[in-house]
Amino acid sequence: MTRIAFVNGRYVPFAQACVHVEDRGLQFADSVYEVCAVSDGLALERDAHLARLERSLIELEQGSPMSRLAMAGHIDRMISLNRIRNGIVYIQVTRGVARRDHPFPVQTVHPTLIMTARRTDPVRASEMAARGIAVKTMPDIRWGRCDIKTTALVANVLAKQEARASGAYEAWLVDEAGLVTEGASSNAWIVDSEGALVTRSLSHDILPGITRASILALARERQMAVVERAFTVEEALCAREAFITSAGAFVMPVVAIDGRPVGPGVPGPVASSLRRDYIRSHMQTKN
Numbered sequence: 001m002t003r004i005a006f007v008n009g010r011y012v013p014f015a016q017a018c019v020h021v022e023d024r025g026l027q028f029a030d031s032v033y034e035v036c037a038v039s040d041g042l043a044l045e046r047d048a049h050l051a052r053l054e055r056s057l058i059e060l061e062q063g064s065p066m067s068r069l070a071m072a073g074h075i076d077r078m079i080s081l082n083r084i085r086n087g088i089v090y091i092q093v094t095r096g097v098a099r100r101d102h103p104f105p106v107q108t109v110h111p112t113l114i115m116t117a118r119r120t121d122p123v124r125a126s127e128m129a130a131r132g133i134a135v136k137t138m139p140d141i142r143w144g145r146c147d148i149k150t151t152a153l154v155a156n157v158l159a160k161q162e163a164r165a166s167g168a169y170e171a172w173l174v175d176e177a178g179l180v181t182e183g184a185s186s187n188a189w190i191v192d193s194e195g196a197l198v199t200r201s202l203s204h205d206i207l208p209g210i211t212r213a214s215i216l217a218l219a220r221e222r223q224m225a226v227v228e229r230a231f232t233v234e235e236a237l238c239a240r241e242a243f244i245t246s247a248g249a250f251v252m253p254v255v256a257i258d259g260r261p262v263g264p265g266v267p268g269p270v271a272s273s274l275r276r277d278y279i280r281s282h283m284q285t286k287n
């Protein structure tokens, strides 16, 4: 089967998909993106991802390539053209193509819109969730607007690489006050020693995760104690449980931080049941 990409309004074979050498996304990371999980052939939380994409575009004073409805239609089409049952759809919008110069182009430019889709293996993901993952902490050296989902990800890339090189799956980024901001590509959570669910509150320091918002809603529905506040690495090590959330990982238990076990060092009941309920509820509700 030929993989298909979407580039500026056209569905093209993956191998032939390309953008201009002077695209500002390529030259300045002057672009924003989204990753939507696909489960059972449906884009999970598609509308929430598109709403966040619009917000990112507004924050960077970038134009939108098309309406939310049209974009939603292309996401669904990408899933069916690529015959994705479980996987992800990647969406990126750049400011467009212009002669290389840092300020916004003076002439009108059309935003570049690209989408790709690929399969993931849900069995492998469940196996990983059953084992839990290790994280490695490191200083958060990113810019001051981590709430905008831009493709300026080199600090995240370096952090993830350092984590993987040390045998950990994810990096947990720590601010100058010693508080965990978030993962290199996920939000960070603990179940504290009192049993409350804790995740950092929204600010310019973290991405407002779509999965984070759903898990908060799910926990409140269950009448769990939930606190949006920052926590230290030491507190996470003394916590009952820790986990990460993202469109790719859903809810993934963290069983070790910097080589030291979290709680008994196995996935905890809160993370495991939130993962199960999140997957279940999103299978039932479409978008």
Ligand code: PDD
Pocket: 035, 182, 183, 184, 185, 186, 187, 206, 207, 208, 209, 210, 211, 212, 245, 246, 247, 248
């Ligand atoms: N990353 N924080 C960061 C820095 C992220 O990159 C992501 C997602 C999240 C979780 O957000 P959400 O729940 O909306 O996926 C938090 C995606 C999956 C990525 O870059 O591949």
